[in-house]
Amino acid sequence: MPSPRRGGGKFTLSGTVKGDGQPLVGATVVEPGTSNGTVTGADGKFSLSLSKRGASIQISFIGYVTKTLTANADFLEVTLDSDAQKIDEVMVVAYGTMRKRDVTGAITSISSESIERRAPSNVFEALQGQVAGVQISAGSGQPGESSQINIRGISTFSAEGVKPLYVVDGIPMEDIDGINPGDITSIEILKDAASAAMYGSRSANGVILITTKGGQEGAPRIDVKYYHTWGKLSHKLAQATRADRRKYDLLRRKYFQDNSVGSPDESFMIIQDSLNAAFNVDNDYQDLLFQWAQKDQVDLSVSGGTKKMKYYGSTGYYNERGIVPNTNFQRLTARINADYTANNWLTLHSRVSLGYSQKNGINEGQLMTAMLSRRPYFNLYYPDGTLAGVFQGQKSPLAQVKYTTDRTEYYQGNLYQGFELKLAKGLTFQTSINANLYLNKRQRVYPSMITDEWQKSNSGYAADNLNWNWLNENVLTYKNKWGNHNFSALVGFSEQQWRTDQTVLSGINSSTDFIPTMNAFAANLTLSDTGTWQSNHSMASLFARVSYDFKSKYLIQATFRRDGSSRFSKDNRWGNFPSVSAAWRLSDEGFMNFSRRVLDDTKIRVSWGITGNEQIGNYDYLYSYATGDIYDGVGGVYPARLAVDNLRWEETRQVDVGLDLSFFNSRLTVTADYYDKYTDGLLANRELPKESGFSTMRTNVGEVSNRGFEFTIAGDLIRTKDFRWNASFNISRNWNTIEKLAEGEAYLENDLWWMAEDGSIGDFYGYKQNNIFQYDESNAFTPGTWQQLTPVFENGSFSHYTLDGQVYNGDIMRKKLPNGKLFRGGDVNWEEAEGSRDGIIDESDRMIIGNALPTYTGGLSTNFTYKNFGLFVSFYYSFGGQIYNYAEHQRNMFLYSSTTPSPHVINNIWTQQGDQALYPRPYNDEYNNARYANSFYVEDADYIRLSNVRLSYDLPERWLKSLRIKALQVYIFGNNLMTWTSYSGYDPEFSSSNPLQIGRDTYRYPMKREFGVGANIKF
Amino acid sequence: MKKIQYILAAVLLASGFSSCESFLDEQPVSEIPADQMWTSARDAKAGVSQMYTYFRSAMRENYFYWGEFRSDDFDPGASTAATQQRVIDNQLTTDLNCTKWTGLYQVINQANLCIKYLPNVDMPSVSDRNDLLGQAYGMRALAYLYAVRVWGDVPLFTEPNEEYSPSIYRERTDMEYILREVILEDAKKAESLLDRTKNKERKCISPYGAWAIMADTYMWLKEYSLADQTIEKMKTNTAFMAFEPSIDTWKKMFAEELNNKASDNTPENDEYSTKEFIFVVHFNMDEVGTNGYSYMYQWFTGSGNRAAVVSEVLRNKYDQEKDLRFPIVTKNYQSGWELRKYISGDISSTLNKTCEVAYPIYRYSDMLLLQAEAQARQSKWEEALDLVKPIRTRAGLETPSANDFADEESLVDFILDERQRELVGEGRRWFDLVRTGRWRTVMEPINGCKDDGNELFPIHFSHLDQNKKLVQNSYYATNK
Incomplete structure (x- = not known):
């Protein structure tokens, strides 16, 4: 030196x-x-x-x-000094920041550190399992697929309205899929109404505030991050082999012959033809289809600044190739955040973010159907070695994957310019303008090879969606302090306008399969699908907030927002969204002195507020006419919807009571909240009687409540020089009740979900399967109680019945169809609904057979550090929900000879009198054993998932010094390593776009198990 | 200096608080506001055209499900066509798509809109406006005629639904009332309004379409004399509507004339060279899109996917040696007797998903045979046989004389058999069986259809869930 x-x-x-x-x-x-x-x-x-x-x-x-x-x-x-005491630590709240200890609402904050150690590919992965009361379900395993997020239960019925509001650096965003998690410095989740109500009509489902990184004063900091992962199908489903399928074909043939139904020889010719190469292979489609997935992410950021100017610039590239070939997702993002202090009263804030991503997808449903039902003995290749596209009416999963073009490109640009004017001491005026632009371009071609056996018709589709919105916000803030009295106030207004432009081209039978763009379809456009559309939406808002505290001991805050939306008729256009909240720091009271050595901070929070939802179609209240259909060369015009001019805001009143405790100098913290949300005027599509000429209408269908508690405990269990161990656990419980429906009328949502007063969202409705009748004579019950009798056979012929081992000689009741036909051996023994115990099985015997909503969800994560080593492990879990295994039901309907059931089914179907079977006759007739929905396919969706394990090592500085590297961390990690569940499908976790239609598994693109290595370098 | 900040802040705040209200007035761009609709001839034409689009979607599958699969015309085809098989085998359940009436009521609501608004549309030509209004009455009649033939009593709407009100929940109205007071009255209004000189559009409702609906309805009401008189009205303009005496033309009529007809938007031009079609449902790939093709090929060709094959019962009803229609109607191909009426060759399965063969709803020979039946019912046996004769002659067959029949029923049976042979694949046979009450005797030996009420279709369970005032047809549920 x-x-x-x-x-x-x-x-x-x-x-x-x-x-x-x-x-x-x-x-x-x-x-x-x-x-x-x-x-x-x-x-x-x-x-x-x-x-x-x-x-x-x-x-x-x-x-x-x-x-x-x-x-x-x-x-x-x-x-x-550790800022565990963090007297001045701030937290981002609506339209500003606030000292963390002064927060009166239920807000959870996630730091960049806890985001980064999960190596997430999007914001949802970063949040999953981290926050009590926030339930995140991945859409499917398809690269580029978005997730579904629910904060404190489902409180809305409309698909669009269930999403929380995302606010990135103060800018409300339509979606956050394009945000690179590496750019995020913190995420705040506003859960209760008092925190969220400042965002008024878009806050009913909570608000997620995302703050991106900014520059710090000092020399430039350069960060480079890279990781690579390898992924694999997490587990296979049992699938029939050639031998299983042949057994099934023979069983069915015998059944058809015995019962003189169907076509006994439908598959017989195929399986007899032992020399035909087309029919004599043994495919394991899952082995053939799935590959090792690969994922790369590289992020580069530079930040720094002077007193006047601070900057952060980053660029990130993400590339994922899925476990299904030809499915992939790439994303390139760039961001510049700059803050410039022009003079002593003016500061400029600029945010520019650009993104491009590309997704190559596949029709998940078609692929899964093809993969699971295609006969295993059908050859995938023609004798000349080329792939068979469609063979004997069955699509090849391999050919689908190889020849489908389904590409979506997303262009995204967000521009923000804010001005901050210091008017006087404590008085600040902020004005900003921002514009968000999203352009999605989709291009899809199904070539003739995978369309049908005759390779005659291909189809093409191209759609451009341009979605842009601008927002102007003006906020006046005043802050002052008189002795121990702290006061702040804010008033503002904003205007926002959205516009959507859509262009669709669609065609069939182009002259070539080679060109994936729509010029190939010039002569063959489907005129009725082709066109451009535009729609607009605007909103104007006024908002205000007042907060006051005395010594941070007694805190009170009130907010008010008034929103006007173009989506409602003039009379119902404006909505008011007030909130009040208060907190009492009990630990600062003199009488708490005795406990101060252990319990250093205690805060009790109470809040009440109203939040709203306006996420419906842009013109849903208007009676207007739409176009698009053509007949004989004349374009038609039809009413787009029924007029609903009394359509109004959906409002959620929410009460929250919370407790924050901090022990042993913040080594142990506990947060507990109880909430009661009541949503009135739910916006949803209500099914109309089809004889009205309309299918559904958007209306305020009813009222729903969500009550629940959330509990988080976190602690530094060990804190020594070399070894540190901390852990955090959260759990939440939610009760959902449909309190009221329009006209009190229960209705069936999409043939599966029963919407009834005092019921719950996610109630599955259908028939309850007791067992399969072993013999024709097994269809025998006692009168009144409907206890099933056991037939006894002597020398092969029926002799008598027994009940509980005793000979039964009483009257016998039998179950039958409405037309009087008795259920037979091999038919399903359906349970009758109470009040309809007449022996006749019909629609009145449907009942609630399950519920999709989980009761308990949460996560557990823990972090160990020993010297330069770190180990992070996280789990999340969901209990109490159920799944309707629709895909499995579809496989087992015995409607089509081409559909191959699972081996378990093949070995347990009923084919003749006396069979003790789990599955009914292998042929569906008017007895309709395949009726939908069937309780047999309701399964428990409980699971615990080991979602992340990450082992890191920080290289000692002496190794790095000569390389001019300040810090270098290398790590290995695994995602989705283990799932403990009893669910028989691919994965108990999947989402649906419609909040009312949850828990129906159609077999999505399966999840993968992932292993990776990575390095973070700071220069 | 400091003033700038205050001025800036004040201006921005002030501008924001003012005139929020007009900022929030967003009107649809890609939709027509209700008060701008029904103002011009274009609107009128577009509104009427929509009825046919709805009807085409309603009939695409159901043409066969409703009109023919339940009859003795067809046996089950490939095992892949499981739903068709269930209907053919009389295994109807309340979850089948063919038990939904959604499509028909879209036609009805659209027709109701036309009927309400067309009279006030300002159009240069009153006769053009009347013609469009006549089509609306005709289509409403036809949609209800299908509904009552399939389900019996159905809910009745004669005004359009434009806003939500509890009155959209209705009970079923008596079938007899609908036939007599709605369908018949509508057909009469259509007859009076439709343009008899300019409307030569076989793809839409022409005056002939109105007469066909009327005649069909009279037959259901057993008003034989009125049916007879109505059909007689169709014989005045032989340049447009006439019997085609040649079997070659008969073949061409189905395999060529119905196929790939251009969309033309000119009702005054008759683009058909044969004269028998009264109303057909037009299919054009540009209009229907990828998944809206006509099923005339896919459902009847190829051992792997055909929905149905011509039944043994029907094949045995043909004099297979002599009847010239037999080799045109059916061919044994890939171990099944395929319906080949609409197809000219063997290779057609490659065209399955681009099939543009129109569905004939009414045809002149159909009317002649109805008239024959009406004559027979009025004890005019000779006249009846005179009407059947050209049809048999065209098929290369002799026609028996009145003396060959013992009673009226056997004559009617003979006419019905001729109808079956002549009209196979035209969606008529099941309705004939139900109308004449012969469904029980004909179908019981084939698929066991015999119980009272089984001749009606069930109502889809979702309709009953959505409207608690509806009651299921007795054969399919226990009604308390």
């Missing part, structure tokens, strides 16, 4: 920075007001050349209170 000169002029300062007795690696040391600065290396050491002795230096590190010192000595040993 060179010896510094005495007196003025430059000199070099060196030292170490410690916190909690540990050296701090990566702490920033700067000379304020200059661009001069450095970062501490391993062992917390730094050296910095200063302009003169006696200059001040500033030392900062995340999680610690920033310290400013005067550099007089050559060597400084600086100890930073």
